[in-house]
Amino acid sequence: MHQDNPPLTRAAQVAAAADRQEIRNRWFLASPALFIIFFAAIGPLFIVLVFSFLTPADYGGVVWKPSGQAWFQVLFEKDIFDDTTTFADAHLSILWRSVKLSFFTTLIALAFGFPTAYFISTRPEKSRDIWLFLITIPFWTNLLIRTFAVQEVIRNEGIFNTVLMKLGIISSPIQIMFTDVAIMLGMLYVYLPLMVLPLYASMEKLDFRLVEAGYDLYANRFQVLRRVIIPLVKPGIIAGSILVFIPSLGAYVTPRVLGGGKNMMLGNLIELQFGQGRNWPLGAALSITLMAIVMIALMIYVRSAGRSEVRHG
Amino acid sequence: MASTFSVKRQTGFGTIALLCFVLLYVPIATLVVYSFNAGPSIAIWEGFSWRWYIAAWNNQQIVETSIRSFVIASIAAVVATTAATMAALATTRTRPYRGLNFIYGFINQPLMVPEIVTGIALLIFFALVKIWTGYTGLGYLIVAHTAFCIPFAYLPIRARLENMDLTLERAAADLYATPWMTFRKVTLPLLWPGIIAGLMLAFVVSLDDVVITELVKSGGQDTLPTYMLGQLRRVVTPEINAISSVFLLISIVIVTLFFFLNRKQT
Numbered sequence: 001m002h003q004d005n006p007p008l009t010r011a012a013q014v015a016a017a018a019d020r021q022e023i024r025n026r027w028f029l030a031s032p033a034l035f036i037i038f039f040a041a042i043g044p045l046f047i048v049l050v051f052s053f054l055t056p057a058d059y060g061g062v063v064w065k066p067s068g069q070a071w072f073q074v075l076f077e078k079d080i081f082d083d084t085t086t087f088a089d090a091h092l093s094i095l096w097r098s099v100k101l102s103f104f105t106t107l108i109a110l111a112f113g114f115p116t117a118y119f120i121s122t123r124p125e126k127s128r129d130i131w132l133f134l135i136t137i138p139f140w141t142n143l144l145i146r147t148f149a150v151q152e153v154i155r156n157e158g159i160f161n162t163v164l165m166k167l168g169i170i171s172s173p174i175q176i177m178f179t180d181v182a183i184m185l186g187m188l189y190v191y192l193p194l195m196v197l198p199l200y201a202s203m204e205k206l207d208f209r210l211v212e213a214g215y216d217l218y219a220n221r222f223q224v225l226r227r228v229i230i231p232l233v234k235p236g237i238i239a240g241s242i243l244v245f246i247p248s249l250g251a252y253v254t255p256r257v258l259g260g261g262k263n264m265m266l267g268n269l270i271e272l273q274f275g276q277g278r279n280w281p282l283g284a285a286l287s288i289t290l291m292a293i294v295m296i297a298l299m300i301y302v303r304s305a306g307r308s309e310v311r312h313g
Numbered sequence: 314m315a316s317t318f319s320v321k322r323q324t325g326f327g328t329i330a331l332l333c334f335v336l337l338y339v340p341i342a343t344l345v346v347y348s349f350n351a352g353p354s355i356a357i358w359e360g361f362s363w364r365w366y367i368a369a370w371n372n373q374q375i376v377e378t379s380i381r382s383f384v385i386a387s388i389a390a391v392v393a394t395t396a397a398t399m400a401a402l403a404t405t406r407t408r409p410y411r412g413l414n415f416i417y418g419f420i421n422q423p424l425m426v427p428e429i430v431t432g433i434a435l436l437i438f439f440a441l442v443k444i445w446t447g448y449t450g451l452g453y454l455i456v457a458h459t460a461f462c463i464p465f466a467y468l469p470i471r472a473r474l475e476n477m478d479l480t481l482e483r484a485a486a487d488l489y490a491t492p493w494m495t496f497r498k499v500t501l502p503l504l505w506p507g508i509i510a511g512l513m514l515a516f517v518v519s520l521d522d523v524v525i526t527e528l529v530k531s532g533g534q535d536t537l538p539t540y541m542l543g544q545l546r547r548v549v550t551p552e553i554n555a556i557s558s559v560f561l562l563i564s565i566v567i568v569t570l571f572f573f574l575n576r577k578q579t
Contacts, residue, residue, distance in 0.1 A: 023410050029403035030416050033396040033463050040460035041423045044434035051437055061440070112333050115323070119330030122321040131334075133572050138337050140514075140568045142521040144538050145557040148545065149340035152347065157356035159343055189340065192333070212320045225323055250427025252524050257545055267429040271528070274436060284437070287430045294427060 045291075052284035060278045070281035074289055091269065091286075098266040099293070101180060102248035105187045106195075109244045110237065112188075113195035117236070118229075120196075121203035132200065139193035147257045150186045151177065154258075178260035186254040191247055195240040202236030242301050246294050266290050341561065348554035355551055365555040374540060375556060381451070382536040386519035388455050393462035394470075394512040398504070400463070401470040406479060423461040431461065432528035439529060449531050457529050458519045465518045466511035469575070473507025506574050513571050517564055 008016070052070050054062040077088040120131040138146060153160050154176040161173035176182050206229065214224040230237070252267035259265070264272070266286065273283025348366070352359030369375050397420075404416055423431065439453045481503070485495040523538045530539060537556070544553055 022407075023412075026403040026407065026410070027412070029399040030420075033400035033467070034416065034419055036392075036396055036456070036460050037419055037422060037463060040435065040456045041426070041431055042419070044438035045426070045430070047438050047441070048430070048434045112329060115326035115329035116333040118323060118326050129572075133568075134334060135337070136572070137565055137568055138341065140517050140521075141341070141564045142523075142538060142557075142560055144521075144523050144542055144545075145344070145560055146340070148541075148553065148557060149344040152343050152355060153340045155356070159339075162356075189337070192337065208320055215318075215320055221323060229323075246425075246427065250429050252429045253542070257542075267427070267524075270429055270433060274433060274528070280437070283433060287433050290427055291430055294425070298425070 048284045048287050052281055052288055054281050056279045056281050058278070060274070060280060062280050067281070070279070070285040073279075073282050074285050094264050094266060094269050095289075097180065097263070098249055101184050101187065101265065102245050102251075105184055105191065105248045106241050106245045108184075108188055109192050109195040110241060113192060113199055113240060114237070117196045117199035117203050120200055121206065128204075132197075135193050135196050135200075139197070143190055144253055144257075146190050147186050147254050150182075150189050151258060154182060154185060177258065178263060180259070180263055182258040183251075183255045183263060183265065186258040187248045187251055190254060191244045194243040194247070198239035198243060199233065199236040202233045202239075206232055238301050238304060242298065245297055249294060249297070250290055344554055345558045345561065347551050348558040350551045350554075353550050355549055355554060365551040366559075368552050369555045369559075372552070374535075375537070378535045378537045378540040381534070382520055382538070385451065385454050385458055385536060386516050389458035389462050389519045390466070390512050390515040392455075393459045393515045394466040394508060396459075397463050397466035397511055397515075398470055398508055401467055401474050401507075402500075405471055405474040406477075420467055421464050424464050428461075428522075428524040429528075432525040435525065436528045451534065453529055453531075454526060454534060454536075457525055458522065461522070461525065462515035462519050466515040469510040469514060470504065470507040473504055473510075477503055510571050510574050513567050513574075517567050520560075520563070 051062055053066055053068065055065045055067040055069065057063050073088065074091060075088055076085050078085055116135075120128055120135070123131055152158055155161070156173040156175065156177065160176070161170070164170045165173065176185070210232065211224055211228055214228045219227065250267050251265055252271060255263060255265040255268055259268075267290075270283050270286045270290065273279045273286065277283070347355050347358070349361050349363070350358055351362035351364060400416070400420055404413060404420075407413070435453075435457050439457075442453075443449055477500075482495050482499050485499045486492075490498065521538065522536075523542055526536050527539045527542065530536070535543070537560070541553060541556065
């Protein structure tokens, strides 16, 4: 509000009042959704934060006594005999595995997803929908079922090994199940549509006159791809990468089914604290850690998205 | 033909794309094929039979958990879609007002947080509520499902609203329709396809959920997916393939309906 504004006319006052009423109505309309999400999604996150600073009870649950123990245990452990402090190797290796596998999953999904999305977006208008539909079907299929389907293929008796053995390429089955590779293949399979869909959305809008201009200026196909197409669809690349990286990082079902008990990821470690581990505060602290990594990943991407807009916009 | 230069072509992209489609469908196809296996193995093919479908149909636990899944998904989808429709009306076709971005962020929040974290948060929160109220029914699962279904229902409804022509509603207002009449006679009929699409997405998302259900459920509240997760630890028979195939069929039918619904509008 500036001091030098002329006094509001009657009409302007009526308009302002109607405007306020309008906004009140909108908040009222949004309130049920906001309430449900606050009650059953956002609000409980604050309780997790509180629980991460409490003392674990013996058989699960917490004792309402403040403690920083859980946060200490995320990274360190005390030797039970001589009380020396060392890094909690088990936690660190699980953390590292989660980040590593999610990163490679994202990278390979991009390598497969980019050409696929490009292929779909360069089909004739009519058949595009069908190709897109073929990507969407697995996406809306139960994640557990898809994971189970991957297991069917990569098991020792699965078709992958059977076919290779029949062809005489290998003499005994390759053990893929219960390894990091199995988890990665599973996540790749499960999250690939999440890479293709946003990539397609930005490629669909691609102006091929710019591509043509590139060729007119004597660029070869690779140069056009690198200097024209990729910069133009960068928002799609970023969106797809976030959509694959974040669920991979928090994956629970896929590592549980394909990784077996030993090859845990962060999601499984968290669940363990609420099951057999019976250390709720540690589980809460690990959850907050996972959230923090997700938020950092999001922020990095948002920033790079902002930068790329400035450069090419 | 061969001499025309296509600006759209990129060497090898077509091959990778087709490989990608093959890889997406091979595991699912294998799963379905073995559901018809006459033998008890998911590795050795012994001929065609409906044996495992019949076995699944007669399995009391499968029937029970399926019904539970459908009940939860139905209630959650209807409530979530209602809330999402209202929220979509509140956040579209307006000039930006203070709090608009806040509402967007809030509604999309369940998509940002890893499922395992939401699951843990609800596990802790509901454990406290259980102590205060003593209630241990299905309500917890329904509330949890409703919350994470809202963003999925919201997206198609909002998309539909944004493409809708405001002039029709203005015309109704000019003809002395009350806001409520305008909504019922003009906005709602135009919005229906979006609402149905949102409802179907919410239903599928609820039906598919494993992680949050696994953490929130009390004893004896298994849904079909969590029951299957438990079974995968043991020796797997084609019975699991049979249930999976039926599940697959349901998802495909719903997604196909959704696809045609969206196609009509454009």
